[in-house]
Structures are given as structure tokens and as C-alpha cells.
Amino acid sequence: MTHFDGWTAAGLMFMASAVAPMRYLAINVAALVIGLALLALIVRNRRDAAGTGMMVLAAATALLATMLSGTMIDGVARWVSIGGIVLQPSLILLPLMVAAFARTRDAAGTGGMVIAAVALALQPDRAMAGALLAGMAAMAIAARDRHILVALAAAAAGFAAALLQPDTLAPTPYVEQAFGSAFAVSTVVGLGALTGAALLLLPMAVRGDAALPVFAATWLAIFVAAILGNYPTPFIGYGGSGIIGYLLSLAALPGRLQDTAGGRHRSPADSRDGPDRHALLAPTAAC
Numbered sequence: 001m002t003h004f005d006g007w008t009a010a011g012l013m014f015m016a017s018a019v020a021p022m023r024y025l026a027i028n029v030a031a032l033v034i035g036l037a038l039l040a041l042i043v044r045n046r047r048d049a050a051g052t053g054m055m056v057l058a059a060a061t062a063l064l065a066t067m068l069s070g071t072m073i074d075g076v077a078r079w080v081s082i083g084g085i086v087l088q089p090s091l092i093l094l095p096l097m098v099a100a101f102a103r104t105r106d107a108a109g110t111g112g113m114v115i116a117a118v119a120l121a122l123q124p125d126r127a128m129a130g131a132l133l134a135g136m137a138a139m140a141i142a143a144r145d146r147h148i149l150v151a152l153a154a155a156a157a158g159f160a161a162a163l164l165q166p167d168t169l170a171p172t173p174y175v176e177q178a179f180g181s182a183f184a185v186s187t188v189v190g191l192g193a194l195t196g197a198a199l200l201l202l203p204m205a206v207r208g209d210a211a212l213p214v215f216a217a218t219w220l221a222i223f224v225a226a227i228l229g230n231y232p233t234p235f236i237g238y239g240g241s242g243i244i245g246y247l248l249s250l251a252a253l254p255g256r257l258q259d260t261a262g263g264r265h266r267s268p269a270d271s272r273d274g275p276d277r278h279a280l281l282a283p284t285a286a287c
Contacts, residue, residue, distance in 0.1 A: 030240065039251055042251045053111075060112035063115070090125060091241035095222075099249050101139075106147070117155045124161070126162045132159070133155040177226075178193065179194065179226065179227050180227075200235070200246065218249075
């Protein structure tokens with residue numbers, strides 16, 4: 001069992017102990033299965049990095065479309081409804097976009113980061129705007145090319161704009177404030193939830209790739225937002241978007257980390273990768 005399988009199980013136990021509807025548990029399990037299948041498919045069909053910027057731009061356009069025509073609740077438009085299931089596209093797409101941008105930067109990808117910052121500011125979504133800023137800041141610490149600086153400036157402006165707008169959404173049971181709810185069940189459950197969040201940042205323990213600190217900063221910001229405000233808590237709370245988003249974001253990490261996360265141990269023969277060993281997937285594989 002992988003560390004995110006274990007935390008999904010912990011989340012299921014928390015929701016069961018809190019008497020959440022069984023449908024919620026089933027959706028989280030389905031999201032884990034879908035996310036693992038997508039990750040395996042993407043990694044298997046990974047090609048070179050050409051087109052990564054266009055993939056980022058397309059994903060950013062989807063975030064903007066969510067703001068313009070997505071499901072709106074109390075003046076906030078962060079969701080889309082598919083077959084009666086409500087998804088949050090920013091949780092699914094943004095972590096992958098940020099990690100992909102850390103690996104391959106071009107004009108299209110930079111434009112995607114700017115559009116994403118605008119979309120998150122207008123939705124508004126303080127949590128994901130903060131995650132975008134955290135990822136860009138982590139990137140700027142390591143390098144300061146013009147693509148990063150433009151994206152960082154856009155992310156900072158978008159986060160500031162999101163903060164200036166009221167966020168009046170009340171917490172939804174079993175979705176937001178899941179850490180607090182876990183501690184309300186028991187201290188052991190609460191500590192288990194926090195430990196699980198830390199374990200999801202384990203890829204950062206393997207160094208040497210530009211996407212790793214960006215991956216960690218982005219997901220750390222998402223978890224901090226879930227503690228401080230009424231925002232979804234991936235894996236422990238109800239909602240498949242965070243589960244799928246985390247697994248997809250692993251696709252932008254080095255191949256060795258993907259294999260480790262999936263529970264596969266590479267043989268010496270596996271290490272003889274071609275020149276695109278750390279390349280990102282092409283846009284068609286990412287969708």
C-alpha cells in the first residue's frame with residue numbers, strides 16, 4: 001500500500017467515524033482508483049516535453065471557463081458538475097500545471113500561469129491562489145528567468161486580489177475543516193490526519209529535480225489553507241478533486257519518484273532511460 005492509499009484509508013475511517021454518508025466514502029475510493037489509473041496511463045505514454053506549455057495554457061483556460069460558466073455558490077464559481085458529481089477543476093489541474101511549469105517553461109506556459117492567476121482571483125479562490133503563489137515563490141528561489149518572474153508577479157497580484165474579496169462560504173460537513181473535525185473525534189485521529197498530510201509531501205525527500213520543492217510548496221499551501229479556512233482537505237475530507245489532482249501532479253515528477261509512489265521498485269535495467277527520462281507528458285496524454 002502506498003502512502004496516499006494509506007491516507008485515503010485514514011480519511012475513510014475518519015468519515016465513517018463521523019457518520020458521513022456512504023456515498024461520500026464511495027466517491028473518494030472511486031477518485032483514488034481513477035487517479036491511479038490516469039497516473040499510470042500518463043506515465044506509460046509519456047513523450048518529450050514539446051507541447052507542455054500548450055498543455056498548461058489549455059488547463060488555465062479550463063480554470064477561466066470554470067470562473068465564467070461553472071457552478072456558482074454564494075457568488076463563488078469554483079466548481080463544475082458532471083453527472084451529478086461536483087468537481088473543483090483548480091484542485092485537479094493547478095498542481096500539475098505548476099509542477100509542469102517548473103520543468104519546462106516557455107511563452108505558452110507563462111501565459112497559462114498568468115491566466116490561472118486571473119481565473120483564481122476572479123473565482124475567487126484564496127486557497128488555490130495562495131498555492132499558485134507558493135509554487136511560483138519556490139520556483140523563484142531556485143531560478144529567476146523572465147518566465148518565472150512574470151508568473152510570480154501574476155500569482156502575487158492574483159492572490160492579493162483574492163484576499164481583497166469577501167469569502168463568505170460556510171464550511172460543508174466532511175469537506176472543509178476536516179483537520180478540526182478529526183481532532184474533534186479524538187486527538188489520535190487528528191494527529192493521524194496531520195501526519196498523513198506530511199507524508200503526502202514525501203516526494204520532496206528525494207532531491208535533484210526542479211519540480212520537487214515546487215510540488216512540496218504547492219501542496220503545503222493547500223493543506224495550510226484547509227487548516228486556516230473553509231477549503232477542501234484532500235484525501236481526509238470528502239471530495240475526489242484533491243485526490244485526483246495529487247496523483248496527476250506526480251506525473252510531473254521524475255520517473256523514479258512515480259514508480260516509488262506507485263509501489264513499483266525499479267530494477268537496474270529500468271534505470272537505463274532514454275534522453276526524455278524526466279520529460280513531461282504531451283498535452284494529449286495529460287487530459
